[in-house]
Amino acid sequence: MQVQELVGIVPWTFIAQICNLFLQVYLIKRFLFKPINNILAKRKEMADAQIQDAVKAREEAEAMKSQYEQDMIQAKNKANEIVVSAQKTATAQSEELLREASRQAAAMKNKAEADIEQEKRKAVNEIKDEIGGMAMEIAGKVIEREISEEDHAKLIDDFIANVGETS
Amino acid sequence: MDLDISGAKVYFTIPTDIPILGDLQISETIVVSWIVMLLITGLCIWLTHDLKVENISKRQALAEMLVEQANKFVVGNMGEKFRHMIPFVAALFVTSVVSNLISLIGLRSPTADLTTEAAWAVVVFIMITAQKIKTGGFGGYLKGFTTPIAIMTPFNVLSELATPISMACRHFGNILSGVVINGLIYGALAVASSALLGLLPGVLGNVLSQIPILDVGIPAVLSVYFDWFSGFMQAFIFCMLTVMYIANAAEE
Numbered sequence: 001m002q003v004q005e006l007v008g009i010v011p012w013t014f015i016a017q018i019c020n021l022f023l024q025v026y027l028i029k030r031f032l033f034k035p036i037n038n039i040l041a042k043r044k045e046m047a048d049a050q051i052q053d054a055v056k057a058r059e060e061a062e063a064m065k066s067q068y069e070q071d072m073i074q075a076k077n078k079a080n081e082i083v084v085s086a087q088k089t090a091t092a093q094s095e096e097l098l099r100e101a102s103r104q105a106a107a108m109k110n111k112a113e114a115d116i117e118q119e120k121r122k123a124v125n126e127i128k129d130e131i132g133g134m135a136m137e138i139a140g141k142v143i144e145r146e147i148s149e150e151d152h153a154k155l156i157d158d159f160i161a162n163v164g165e166t167s
Numbered sequence: 168m169d170l171d172i173s174g175a176k177v178y179f180t181i182p183t184d185i186p187i188l189g190d191l192q193i194s195e196t197i198v199v200s201w202i203v204m205l206l207i208t209g210l211c212i213w214l215t216h217d218l219k220v221e222n223i224s225k226r227q228a229l230a231e232m233l234v235e236q237a238n239k240f241v242v243g244n245m246g247e248k249f250r251h252m253i254p255f256v257a258a259l260f261v262t263s264v265v266s267n268l269i270s271l272i273g274l275r276s277p278t279a280d281l282t283t284e285a286a287w288a289v290v291v292f293i294m295i296t297a298q299k300i301k302t303g304g305f306g307g308y309l310k311g312f313t314t315p316i317a318i319m320t321p322f323n324v325l326s327e328l329a330t331p332i333s334m335a336c337r338h339f340g341n342i343l344s345g346v347v348i349n350g351l352i353y354g355a356l357a358v359a360s361s362a363l364l365g366l367l368p369g370v371l372g373n374v375l376s377q378i379p380i381l382d383v384g385i386p387a388v389l390s391v392y393f394d395w396f397s398g399f400m401q402a403f404i405f406c407m408l409t410v411m412y413i414a415n416a417a418e419e
Contacts, residue, residue, distance in 0.1 A: 004174035017286035
């Protein structure tokens with residue numbers, strides 16, 4: 001078999017090796033660098049997306065927290081308001097009740113006084129009548145004669161007037 | 168015992184008879200180069216099939232590591248603007264390494280043929296020159312030869328031409344020396360085992376002395392340096408020089 005020189009440059013082999021080198025560059029680019037770089041880029045994209053998601057989630061959480069705090073403050077204020085207004089209402093009601101009670105008591109007292117007055121008057125009238133009758137009887141007995149109608153009435157009135165003054 | 172260390176075998180010749188180029192010879196160098204390319208491409212396809220973004224396999228981790236290493240090597244030595252050079256440098260390195268190591272399976276290294284390294288070195292030389300012209304313009308490139316003084320011009324031209332020659336010859340010399348030394352060791356050990364076993368008496372000695380028993384194992388130890396170390400080292404040096412020369416050409 002024919003053998004080339006140990007140290008020498010063969011033109012066709014030279015050209016072939018240059019072509020081989022560039023072919024190899026293309027092949028290694030196509031089959032190693034392209035897929036791996038794609039994957040690396042994809043992974044980077046994913047990591048970036050995750051970081052962005054995390055940042056967004058944190059922002060949302062912070063917004064929620066501030067909202068919650070605001071709500072809490074509002075709720076506290078409202079509770080305070082309710083308590084204050086309840087206290088006010090209670091005070092007003094109790095005052096109203098007291099007033100009502102005292103008014104009722106006053107009314108009852110008045111009524112009782114009026115009743116007493118009336119009873120007294122009634123009793124006085126009864127006594128008047130009785131005393132009138134008694135006086136008539138006594139007078140009839142004393143003078144033993146029938147008094148005229150006019151004298152009769154006049155006598156009673158005088159007597160009552162006297163009784164009224166004395167009683 | 169004859170020891171024959173020759174150039175690449177020619178499997179068949181296609182007579183083209185073009186002046187200067189001569190006949191197209193399909194030599195061992197070309198065939199083994201194709202085998203090397205097939206191996207590398209197959210390896211790349213195997214490494215990158217079934218890629219995933221998450222929960223990656225060891226195979227994918229290795230592929231990613233190799234790519235990252237190539238990126239780091241080129242970008243670290245040349246800067247960010249030479250990103251497009253990454254596949255070229257990677258191809259140069261991996262072709263060189265696989266070509267150097269393919270001698271381990273008994274094939275003749277394509278890099279044991281000066282033509283291969285010369286082809287690579289010329290490509291690199293053209294890249295360096297193109298980069299120089301791109302950086303300083305054609306006038307600036309020519310002017311560069313007259314620095315520091317005009318009388319230095321011949322030496323500058325010489326040193327410029329020495330770049331590809333030294334790159335090619337350094338790589339070739341190391342690989343060829345490995346081939347030569349391995350050949351010598353195999354030959355010497357065959358002779359030694361024949362002499363040693365020939366001491367055995369009678370037919371036994373005659374039969375055993377035909378088998379080069381010492382050739383098993385011992386050359387493997389030496390090939391750690393001459394094939395493995397030298398193979399990686401020369402590939403690395405070639406790529407390092409390529410990267411450095413082009414990066415230097417881009418400066419100024």
